[in-house]
Each structure stands twice: as structure tokens, then as C-alpha cells.
Amino acid sequence: MTGAAAHPGPVAPARRGRWVLALLLAAGVVGLVTVPTWVTGSGTSVLDGAVTVTVDGAAAAPQAPAAALVLLAAAGALALVGRAGRWVVAAVSAGAGVLVLAAGAAVLADPSGAVSGAVADATGVTGASGATTTAGPAAAVVVGVLVVLLAVALARAPGAWDHRSRRHERPVGPDTGGTDPGAADERADWDALTRGDDPS
Numbered sequence: 001m002t003g004a005a006a007h008p009g010p011v012a013p014a015r016r017g018r019w020v021l022a023l024l025l026a027a028g029v030v031g032l033v034t035v036p037t038w039v040t041g042s043g044t045s046v047l048d049g050a051v052t053v054t055v056d057g058a059a060a061a062p063q064a065p066a067a068a069l070v071l072l073a074a075a076g077a078l079a080l081v082g083r084a085g086r087w088v089v090a091a092v093s094a095g096a097g098v099l100v101l102a103a104g105a106a107v108l109a110d111p112s113g114a115v116s117g118a119v120a121d122a123t124g125v126t127g128a129s130g131a132t133t134t135a136g137p138a139a140a141v142v143v144g145v146l147v148v149l150l151a152v153a154l155a156r157a158p159g160a161w162d163h164r165s166r167r168h169e170r171p172v173g174p175d176t177g178g179t180d181p182g183a184a185d186e187r188a189d190w191d192a193l194t195r196g197d198d199p200s
Contacts, residue, residue, distance in 0.1 A: 019154055020075050023093060026147050027071035030100055033143050034058040034065050038107055038136035041115035053118045057136050060114040061103030064140060067096040071147070078154075087155055094151035101144025107137040 034057030042052045058065050071093060078089045107114045111131040 023075035030068040039115040041131035064103045067099040070096040090155035097147030104137040104140030
């Protein structure tokens with residue numbers, strides 16, 4: 001029993017580290033899914049005739065890369081917060097997942113709207129024809145659902161989430177009433193010198 005009681009402390013940081021890593025991985029996947037082409041469309045230019053335009057995920061759905069940044073921030077926050085903060089991080093992460101899901105669904109529902117701006121820039125004429133989507137928006141929907149599930153799992157995860165690293169905290173002795181033991185020792189040395197004793 002004594003050996004088992006000596007080990008609970010390090011378990012929480014290890015578990016927390018796994019969740020931080022999971023959020024970092026989710027942010028990376030969300031960022032990667034916005035890199036390929038999501039929509040291909042065409043328009044007509046007076047000078048060039050028919051012009052084919054491709055739009056990647058970051059341009060078709062700017063909220064998706066923004067969600068990746070939110071997940072990065074959530075991972076950093078999770079490394080520091082306690083139990084209540086963990087729920088906040090989970091809620092924010094779920095919101096980011098919903099954002100990615102909605103971005104992919106919006107492009108699937110209206111590919112012409114997603115590519116029309118790029119067609120107008122390329123041809124000078126508004127409106128796109130023959131807009132088609134790649135697998136990118138559908139992948140974003142799947143990734144968004146997975147991020148939401150990850151956030152739910154994080155909110156339900158057991159463990160001593162109030163246990164945080166004390167590496168950068170000043171040590172406080174239990175017998176000094178919350179004061180720094182180093183300061184108490186220094187005062188004792190001065191008292192000894194006053195009495196004519198050598199504290200060394």
C-alpha cells in the first residue's frame with residue numbers, strides 16, 4: 001500500500017501530457033486538411049477566354065485555419081490549468097471542431113460561392129461555373145467531428161487535474177507558517193552572530 005501511495009503524483013502530469021499532445025495533433029491535422037485544393041471552378045475572361053481556378057481550403061474556408069490556431073492555444077492552456085480550466089479548454093476545443101465541421105459543410109453545400117471570389121480575381125467577372133469540390137471539404141467535416149469527440153473525451157477524462165508542476169514555485173515549509181524557510185534560516189544566522197556565535 002505504501003508503494004502504491006507514493007506514485008499517484010507523477011501520473012497526472014503524464015496523463016495531462018497525453019491530452020496536450022492530442023490537441024497539438026488535432027491542430028496539425030486541421031491545418032493540414034486546409035492545404036490541398038478544395039474547389040475547382042471556371043470563368044470567362046475577355047483576354048484569356050475560359051479560365052480554370054483552384055482554391056485551397058485556407059482560402060475557401062478561412063475559419064478552418066483559425067480553428068487550428070485555437071487548438072494550438074488550447075493545448076498550451078491545458079498544460080497549465082486545473083480541473084475547471086480543463087472544462088473550459090474542452091469547450092473551446094469543441095467549438096473549434098464545430099467551426100471546422102461547419103466550414104467543410106458550407107463548401108460542400110455551395111462550392112460556387114467558395115470559388116467565385118477567386119474566379120472574379122482571375123477574370124474580372126463575377127460568377128463561377130462548373131464548380132466542383134475535391135475530398136478536402138468532406139475530410140474537414142470528418143476532422144471536425146473527431147475534434148468534437150476529442151473535446152468530449154477530454155471533458156470526461158478522470159484524473160487529478162489540479163496537480164500541476166511546482167518546478168518554478170518557491171519552496172514553502174509546512175512548519176514555517178507559509179514563509180520561505182530560507183528567510184527564516186537567514187534570520188537565525190543573524191541572531192546567532194548577535195549573540196557572538198558563529199553559525200557556520
